[in-house]
Amino acid sequence: MRKARLRVAAAIVAMGILAVPGVASAAAGPGDRAASVAGVNSLDGVTCPTAKTCVSVGLDEDLSGKSVVINAATGAVKVWSGDLPADSMNAIACPGTTSCLAVADDAVASVQVSNGAMKVTATPKKPANGIVALGAIACAGATTCYAAGFEGTEAAPAAIVVRLSPAGKLLGTAKNTGTGIGAITCPSSSLCLMGEHFTSGESIQLLYNGKFGTSHAMPASTYIQAMSCYKASLCYALGGKSTSSPAATNEIFPLNPKTGAIGSMATISGFDGTDISCINASTCLISGFTGSGAAAKAAVVTVVNAKPGTPVSYPGSSLSFQSLACASTSACYAVGSSSSGAIVDKVKS
DSSP: OOGGGHHHHHHHHHTTSOOOOOOOOOOOOTTSOSOOBTTOSEEEEEEOSSSSEEEEEEEOTTSOEEEEEEETTTOOEEEOSOOBTTOOOOEEEOSSSSEEEEEETTEEEEEETTTOOEEEEEOOOOOTTOEEEEEEEEESSSSOEEEEEEEEOSSSEEEEEEEEOTTOOEEEEEEESSSEEEEEEOSSSSEEEEEEEETTEEEEEEEETTEEEEEEEOOTTEEEEEEEEETTTEEEEEEEETTOSSOOOOEEEEEOTTTOOBOOOEEOTTOEEEEEEEOSSSEEEEEEEESOGGGOEEEEEEEETTEEOOOEEESOOSSOEEEEEEEETTEEEEEEEETTEEEEEEEOO
């Protein structure tokens, strides 16, 4: 759970629940992308509900929730004129083509695809003397979405999944024995895969129709940053070693879309990843960066049939691309932040 989920991660670390290895410390450099999205400080999640449109969420300079709509053909960005006070957004997913759902740490909001307009639709109840922290969301078809994270206190944290209607209404909350969930993806309407942290380590946890199922333990000292599936054809987990120095999110694990079983890991040399998005039955893209400090460059890696390519650098972010999504195989967009504000870049597979 890093970068795109820093606000949730910071809360978790402060409570001593999860360790967050290797957060990037890249500084702005002279090569930073000059063009940024006016009025938006950072974009942390993006999705493409149609072949013509992508929607991204993040925060403005006041740390309030903000959204933008991206024209998939031209890359033109339309910024929503409003904001959600004190609800900076972490992630977004869409149950259909007209509206999406986004999560802040302790709130759910609907997002209109046409103009990016957001409205808070649910606020999960906090436990006594505790907090709720939602950092990931996925939709299992058109009828149900799931937001994931944790709730509780340092002494008693619990992994949670919040079940949501397509309109963002709270339908129920399920707890598991882990201490937090940092990533979720749904290969079918009945099955979702999650990256859950247990005291013994990280696992791929299955969610069947909203109920926790079996789990598969990740290799020792491995954390999961992000997950993605292309329908029921392929799935990947993006992660890294918490014990590596320097820390880097540079490992990808194929996952069985039906069982969650973990395949053979591949390492991406000279790269630190933030998000993964699968665009067809053989190809996925990973956002992130190369280098460190002032030399950091936003970058994208293409993975074909479980084999990662060479990182391709893009002029831009002072940290990294934080998330990416594709409207089609030829229209993919990465979002993030620069020294002068949020950025939206078209990237190639």
